[in-house]
Amino acid sequence: MQLVKSIRRLITWIIWFLAFMITLEVCARLDDYWQYGASPWQAYSTENLVVQDEMGRHGKPNARYKDFVLNRFGLRMPDIEMRPEPGKVRVLLLGASELFGLYESPGQSLAEELQRMLGPNYQVINAALFGMSLPRISEYYLRYLSRFKAKVALIYPSPVFYMDHEPPGPASFEPAIARPGAKRFQLRITGKIKDAGKRHLPHWLQTRVRRLLIRRGLAKRPADYVWHKVPPDRIERFGHDLKELVGILHADGLKVVVATHPSRFLAKP
Amino acid sequence: MLFNSLEFAVFFPLVLLTYCLLPRRGQNRMLLIASYVFYGWWDYRFLSLIIISTCLDYLAGLKMDVATNGPNGPDQAKRKLWLSLSLIGNLGILFTFKYFNFFLDSLQALLGSAGLQISPFQFGLVLPVGISFYTFQTLSYTIDIYRGKMRPTDNFWDFALFVAFFPQLVAGPIERAKSLLPQFLVDRRITWPGFVEGLQMMMYGLFIKVFVADSLAPLVDGTFSVSDPPGWSVAFASFAFAFQIYADFSGYSLIARGSAKCLGIDLMRNFDHPYVAASPREFWRRWHISLSTWFRDYFYIALGGNRAGKGRTYFNLSLTMLVCGLWHGAAWTFVVWGAYHGALLIIDRIAVHRLPRLKSPPSWMLPLNWLVTFGLVCYGWLIFRAQSMDQVFSMSAALFKGYAGADWSELGRILLIIAPLVTLEAITLFSGQKEWHRIAWLPHPAKGAVYGVLVYLMLTQGVTNASFIYFQF
Numbered sequence: 001m002q003l004v005k006s007i008r009r010l011i012t013w014i015i016w017f018l019a020f021m022i023t024l025e026v027c028a029r030l031d032d033y034w035q036y037g038a039s040p041w042q043a044y045s046t047e048n049l050v051v052q053d054e055m056g057r058h059g060k061p062n063a064r065y066k067d068f069v070l071n072r073f074g075l076r077m078p079d080i081e082m083r084p085e086p087g088k089v090r091v092l093l094l095g096a097s098e099l100f101g102l103y104e105s106p107g108q109s110l111a112e113e114l115q116r117m118l119g120p121n122y123q124v125i126n127a128a129l130f131g132m133s134l135p136r137i138s139e140y141y142l143r144y145l146s147r148f149k150a151k152v153a154l155i156y157p158s159p160v161f162y163m164d165h166e167p168p169g170p171a172s173f174e175p176a177i178a179r180p181g182a183k184r185f186q187l188r189i190t191g192k193i194k195d196a197g198k199r200h201l202p203h204w205l206q207t208r209v210r211r212l213l214i215r216r217g218l219a220k221r222p223a224d225y226v227w228h229k230v231p232p233d234r235i236e237r238f239g240h241d242l243k244e245l246v247g248i249l250h251a252d253g254l255k256v257v258v259a260t261h262p263s264r265f266l267a268k269p
Numbered sequence: 270m271l272f273n274s275l276e277f278a279v280f281f282p283l284v285l286l287t288y289c290l291l292p293r294r295g296q297n298r299m300l301l302i303a304s305y306v307f308y309g310w311w312d313y314r315f316l317s318l319i320i321i322s323t324c325l326d327y328l329a330g331l332k333m334d335v336a337t338n339g340p341n342g343p344d345q346a347k348r349k350l351w352l353s354l355s356l357i358g359n360l361g362i363l364f365t366f367k368y369f370n371f372f373l374d375s376l377q378a379l380l381g382s383a384g385l386q387i388s389p390f391q392f393g394l395v396l397p398v399g400i401s402f403y404t405f406q407t408l409s410y411t412i413d414i415y416r417g418k419m420r421p422t423d424n425f426w427d428f429a430l431f432v433a434f435f436p437q438l439v440a441g442p443i444e445r446a447k448s449l450l451p452q453f454l455v456d457r458r459i460t461w462p463g464f465v466e467g468l469q470m471m472m473y474g475l476f477i478k479v480f481v482a483d484s485l486a487p488l489v490d491g492t493f494s495v496s497d498p499p500g501w502s503v504a505f506a507s508f509a510f511a512f513q514i515y516a517d518f519s520g521y522s523l524i525a526r527g528s529a530k531c532l533g534i535d536l537m538r539n540f541d542h543p544y545v546a547a548s549p550r551e552f553w554r555r556w557h558i559s560l561s562t563w564f565r566d567y568f569y570i571a572l573g574g575n576r577a578g579k580g581r582t583y584f585n586l587s588l589t590m591l592v593c594g595l596w597h598g599a600a601w602t603f604v605v606w607g608a609y610h611g612a613l614l615i616i617d618r619i620a621v622h623r624l625p626r627l628k629s630p631p632s633w634m635l636p637l638n639w640l641v642t643f644g645l646v647c648y649g650w651l652i653f654r655a656q657s658m659d660q661v662f663s664m665s666a667a668l669f670k671g672y673a674g675a676d677w678s679e680l681g682r683i684l685l686i687i688a689p690l691v692t693l694e695a696i697t698l699f700s701g702q703k704e705w706h707r708i709a710w711l712p713h714p715a716k717g718a719v720y721g722v723l724v725y726l727m728l729t730q731g732v733t734n735a736s737f738i739y740f741q742f
Contacts, residue, residue, distance in 0.1 A: 020724075192725075196729060
């Protein structure tokens with residue numbers, strides 16, 4: 001009798017917990033719908049902003065993810081015409097997530113700051129997209145961006161792609177093929193909980209958690225996984241890819257500005 | 270330590286776990302240490318004031334008992350002496366830390382208006398958190414002993430715990446010694462239903478504090494921090510503040526009661542749906558019950574209550590509410606707020622006396638009475654929230670004009686924020702339950718869903734480490 005009672009109580013709690021968790025997930029989806037117009041039924045991530053087709057990997061026209069809104073050309077900026085306005089110099093920004101403004105508040109991305117600084121005689125085109133290595137940017141320019149007829153290009157290359165275990169290979173595109181890693185169903189509440197953690201937990205605790213996760217991640221790796229110095233072949237590779245991109249842009253008649261990455265890697269003397 | 274902080278999220282489970290492993294005596298000692306840690310987290314130096322109050326009232330209680338039960342019968346002079354010592358000691362500390370500078374400033378301003386310039390000495394004192402709460406709590410102990418309503422405890426540590434019990438130390442409920450102290454003297458059992466009920470109270474309290482009160486705070490602060498807000502903005506802000514202060518304070522009280530309940534201790538209920546009140550008198554029966562009953566029992570009745578004629582009753586009522594206002598803070602706005610409520614209570618009494626039908630009005634009149642009462646209470650909150658009397662005057666004047674171009678979306682935002690609170694309160698009222706967390710008729714999946722919504726709103730919209738409004742009192 002006691003056992004039956006205990007089992008019944010356990011089932012009650014399981015039902016309660018399931019209802020609780022399902023409600024959290026439903027709330028997360030409704031919240032995304034009300035705030036950003038995101039469909040509650042489809043997967044919702046930064047991948048919603050990207051498309052891979054015969055033009056290569058580029059921003060999805062008129063896509064939206066949270067506060068990120070792309071225009072009809074899949075660029076993170078207000079709508080523009082294909083041809084430049086007479087008397088206006090177009091500045092094309094090429095880079096990855098930092099330049100795209102993935103971590104900046106709306107209105108605070110480098111592209112918007114630069115537009116404010118340069119004034120009305122220039123038109124800054126934010127053509128950066130997260131996950132773009134230098135070979136991908138070259139491909140992206142040749143297949144997609146060259147039609148915007150920019151006069152100046154600002155390259156903001158992210159060296160992080162060259163610090164990974166495998167360096168970026170030559171750009172390849174697979175038209176209309178879904179990425180193998182992309183999940184169809186993802187719990188949205190986990191992302192919300194992470195965001196809440198970032199907002200509510202003190203910085204010292206967040207730093208400790210991050211360190212713990214890094215330590216755990218490294219524990220599964222071989223001893224030579226961590227580099228204490230960037231291997232010369234990676235630097236060479238980075239230089240080669242950058243020169244190639246600059247060459248492509250020069251060949252198309254653009255003036256090129258290369259901006260350095262703002263991160264600072266301190267090496268012990 | 271704030272209830273809505275990470276520190277408390279670590280502190281409370283640790284206390285709870287240790288509490289479960291100890292016998293009663295050990296539990297009380299541990300709770301006392303935990304309470305001092307909880308309070309000392311703000312500023313350990315303020316602990317000295319609690320310890321002084323504790324020692325004084327413990328001694329006064331014992332001495333009064335000896336004087337009452339001496340071999341030659343009760344010694345009234347000694348009893349009075351020890352009660353006076355307790356009152357002077359406790360109220361002296363309260364006055365020094367809370368009101369001294371205020372009275373000096375007011376005196377300086379008064380003399381200045383008469384052409385006399387003085388620059389009096391001022392204490393550079395910081396107001397200790399919750400001093401008004403624990404002073405009143407410990408005073409109830411000595412007054413009850415003096416009145417013969419209870420015997421003192423001879424266990425100093427249990428008494429110290431009664432004064433400093435952490436769940437209600439800084440913002441109440443202001444417990445009576447008769448109801449709280451005996452609970453520390455008996456063995457307590459933590460039961461599963463009691464524990465769950467405690468957690469539910471904490472959860473709901475945290476929700477209304479973190480989601481409702483803290484989301485309303487920027488809207489209210491926005492209006493009260495500008496010099497000449499339009500009338501509509503003042504009206505919306507007063508309405509929003511009514512819910513902010515209710516959610517903030519009742520949220521705190523619920524977390525306090527919930528955490529005490531988890532430890533097997535019952536604290537008194539502090540709020541009973543105050544905004545459904547249909548008269549000022551009813552409002553005070555439902556709002557901050559532990560304080561209003563304290564003033565009724567230890568001040569209003571001590572002044573003579575309503576036993577010495579109408580005029581004297583009105584005077585007692587005014588004085589009680591004036592002091593009640595002053596209890597909230599050392600500023601003229603609080604005094605005026607108290608006087609305003611005193612006036613409302615007197616008008617209510619006169620109206621009921623002249624028109625006895627108003628005592629139990631017909632049902633069709635109730636919505637009107639409720640609306641008038643709610644409006645008057647909201648205006649009272651304007652006085653309470655204002656930073657100066659000048660602001661009270663300018664905002665009151667603005668209420669009669671400046672409704673053109675009202676931003677109705679702001680009212681929409683306020684209604685959206687208070688919607689969960691109002692919905693849950695309405696469900697509670699219509700289901701005949703006293704408190705929301707006790708709703709047992711909902712099936713388990715529905716309960717899980719309701720808690721899911723509350724947790725989601727707290728996680729995504731809530732603010733952490735925002736202080737409680739009543740901490741300043």
